[in-house]
Amino acid sequence: MQEFDYLRPRNVAELKENLSQPGARILAGGTDIIPQLRRGKSAPKILVDTSGIRSLRFIEDQGDRVVIGAMTTHQEIAESQLVSDLNPALRIAAESVGSTQTRCRGTLGGNIANASPAADTLPPLLVYEASVLIQNLSGEREVPLESLVIGPGQTALEEGEFIHSISFRPLTGRWGSHFIKVGKRKGMAISVVNAAATVVLDKKGSVSKARVALGAVGPVVIRCRETESSLCGKVPDRKVFEKAGEQAREEVRPITDIRSTEEYRLHAAGVIVARVLEAAAEQARGRMG
Amino acid sequence: MKEIKVEFTLNGEKIALQSEPNRTLLDVLRQDLGLTGAKDACGGEGECGACTVIINGRPVNSCLVFIGQVEGQQVTTIEGITPQEGYHPIQKAFVEAGAVQCGYCTPGAVLATKALLDHHPRPSDQQIRAGLSGNLCRCTGYNKMLDAVHLVVKGEQND
């Protein structure tokens, strides 16, 4: 196991101090970073353990936004009534992460900062156009999640910066949101492809707004913007969604790796985009305006 | 690398120890404390669940917890739920249902079951499968574990 010095801040003020030292890196739930340290894939001089900071662990309805602290675990998100009511796609995604053991340790902040192309909470957050509150010793900034994750394992976080919380605006009117992942098996599987969608319907039942995000089909999780705009004004039915799935295939560049092939990913991406949109639209139809 | 001091509650008793920070809870349990119930079957990848312990009521892979992270926490291992005489009802049910063969996965599977039943005293099959999906077993084929959990719920295991 890699060697490092270990610090355990008790609050955010101490975290800022600790993290400002050169070579310092956060240890949150440890489910990504401990295997990386074991394989020698990462060599921080100092590990700053955030697992003792209670104030980074919360899910809050702040009226116009839902805010989730970076240290909130997948299990807590999966069990949250608030998340289930306001972002069902995120609840399903959190519930699909690894095993119960993984979910009870792994955090939302860690899932984002680890920046895996297959990270399951990213598509549901992207379709809600989530933003991320980033802090360091000298202040804070808020950035769209979409601009934070810039490559496989790469974020726009600078030395000394950490994710404080993630927030998104709930949808209004007749809306629905859903998440689907395809893995090698039902439980305990990393996504071969994953997708989230939101659909908002107008009074006549046509699509007034749609958002689609796909993961594991490129270097980062992406929004399929052409697919989204092609849905505007359409009366939703299976044909429309199948077309959207075909459109989405044009927008992604999957690769072949240990988990799957380019061809399979491309095919599956189209299929799950159609299904995830259909499920979101179904939910929207059932909701009074 | 500086050693660290860690204080936590282990199986109901407060303990304090010194360790290098790059050791996992699993390393310390097995090597320093002689508690060898938790096991390593996947090389510390979080894949097998043989190292499962309960921290603050939640099942956790102890191979993915650095020792410093248990500061102030409540840790329960298989040794902590096994009575002085005899066995815990979940252990009995596992034996009864034939859910123990080589036994390597058993401590982890029993603790995952305990954490599941503490949260869902009457779990559905789906909840049992989800609750045990992080515990790999080379021997039993899993259905016997499902049977074992049903036995515990029904309180049918022999005393």
Ligand SMILES: Cc1cc2nc3c(=O)[nH]c(=O)nc-3n(C[C@H](O)[C@H](O)[C@H](O)COP(=O)(O)OP(=O)(O)OC[C@H]3O[C@@H](n4cnc5c(N)ncnc54)[C@H](O)[C@@H]3O)c2cc1C
């Ligand atoms: C068996 C297993 C199965 C898994 N299955 C899935 C799955 O199905 N889907 C999925 O998406 N993931 C899966 N994962 C990956 C992992 O569990 C998640 O990515 C998890 O959310 C990581 O969070 P963590 O708190 O454990 O992060 P850590 O491992 O503690 O940290 C990960 C990285 O993020 C950085 N970091 C953490 N928090 C912050 C912060 N607040 N600010 C800045 N940087 C930070 C750390 O420095 C580190 O680089 C799995 C992992 C395992 C071991």
Ligand code: FES
């Ligand atoms: S040793 Fe396999 S999950 Fe911990």
Ligand code: FES
């Ligand atoms: S009984 Fe042998 S691994 Fe489960």
